[in-house]
Amino acid sequence: MMEAMTMNAAELTSRFRIAGVVEFAETEHGLVKATVARAGMTGELYLQGAHVTAWQPAGARPVIFTSSRAIFAPGKAIRGGIPVIFPWFGPHPTDPTQPQHGVVRTAMWQLDQVEQSAEGVSLELSLTPAGFALRYRIVFGEELQLSLTVQNTATGAVSFEEALHSYFAVSDVERVAVSGLEACSFIDKTTGMQLCPPAGAPLTLSKETDRVYLNTPDSRAINDPGWGRRIVVATAASASTIVWNPWPEKAAAMADLGADNWRGMICVETGNAADNRVHLPPGGTHEMTTRITVDAG
Ligand code: BG6
Numbered sequence: 001m002m003e004a005m006t007m008n009a010a011e012l013t014s015r016f017r018i019a020g021v022v023e024f025a026e027t028e029h030g031l032v033k034a035t036v037a038r039a040g041m042t043g044e045l046y047l048q049g050a051h052v053t054a055w056q057p058a059g060a061r062p063v064i065f066t067s068s069r070a071i072f073a074p075g076k077a078i079r080g081g082i083p084v085i086f087p088w089f090g091p092h093p094t095d096p097t098q099p100q101h102g103v104v105r106t107a108m109w110q111l112d113q114v115e116q117s118a119e120g121v122s123l124e125l126s127l128t129p130a131g132f133a134l135r136y137r138i139v140f141g142e143e144l145q146l147s148l149t150v151q152n153t154a155t156g157a158v159s160f161e162e163a164l165h166s167y168f169a170v171s172d173v174e175r176v177a178v179s180g181l182e183a184c185s186f187i188d189k190t191t192g193m194q195l196c197p198p199a200g201a202p203l204t205l206s207k208e209t210d211r212v213y214l215n216t217p218d219s220r221a222i223n224d225p226g227w228g229r230r231i232v233v234a235t236a237a238s239a240s241t242i243v244w245n246p247w248p249e250k251a252a253a254m255a256d257l258g259a260d261n262w263r264g265m266i267c268v269e270t271g272n273a274a275d276n277r278v279h280l281p282p283g284g285t286h287e288m289t290t291r292i293t294v295d296a297g
Helices: 009-016 247-252
Strands: 022-026 032-038 041-046 051-056 110-117 120-127 132-140 144-152 158-160 162-164 167-169 177-179 186-188 194-196 209-213 219-224 229-236 240-245 265-272 278-280 285-295
Touching: 009 022, 009 032, 009 110, 032 110, 032 120, 041 120, 041 132, 051 144, 144 162, 144 278, 162 285, 219 265, 229 265, 265 285, 278 285
Parallel strands: none
Antiparallel strands: 022 032, 032 041, 041 051, 110 120, 120 132, 132 144, 144 285, 158 278, 162 265, 167 265, 177 219, 186 194, 186 209, 209 240, 219 229, 229 285, 240 265
């Protein structure tokens, strides 16, 4: 991976701070985070992994779930928020010594630009893992907009998987329904990667769920009657939707999640994985976008 020009919180403050709107701080373990606030909306981003850990529109409950046991330390993936998964999803296809979910979620991204506009506060980051140039634009506003652009900088054609591994905060994972995936077949990772036919009905969860839905439409929603709201995830150039909740037994085995945390989260991830991996010619680019909004349902 090429060495990014990384700045500490003081340097970021002098270059990008917008007083009261975008502030930078160093956490006790030496990670740098940006906090964003405008007109009642708040958000938070760690430069390690370009990892969004919070977003809360004005007057709303938190939309993004970050585990109360998450570990914020160099080289450690943060449990919750929106990890960026690239260039492989899940275990590496051939090399078990490689990290799960790729190499960018614990890498130090470079912050290139911070701007305010009518739609919100945008932060643009970049990273150049071997053979690729990545750009990631995040807009914190009344919507949360995320846009990941991948360029193939190698001399030959490549393919990759990617995901914005979004953890959403819900009242009770057993009482929410995910709509938009009714007509899609899926790979069930809990049953040895079995390919399952479309269910024809909104998804409700009653056990460990780990599914890669294929060829998914551009909109899906998490209907949460317990909190009287709906989280809508509208995407572009994302053909896969991954739905995950580990359920209590597996959650208990994860030190950074724990048996008491699983009920308040559901991952509904924007991505291109498995059969939907992306193929790029040399110099080619691909941009995947997701827009998250909240309404009364
Ligand atoms: C999901 C995968 O996206 O992420 C699951 O489908 C995986 O299989 C989960 O367990 C969490 O992964 P990690 O590496 O953050 O523990």
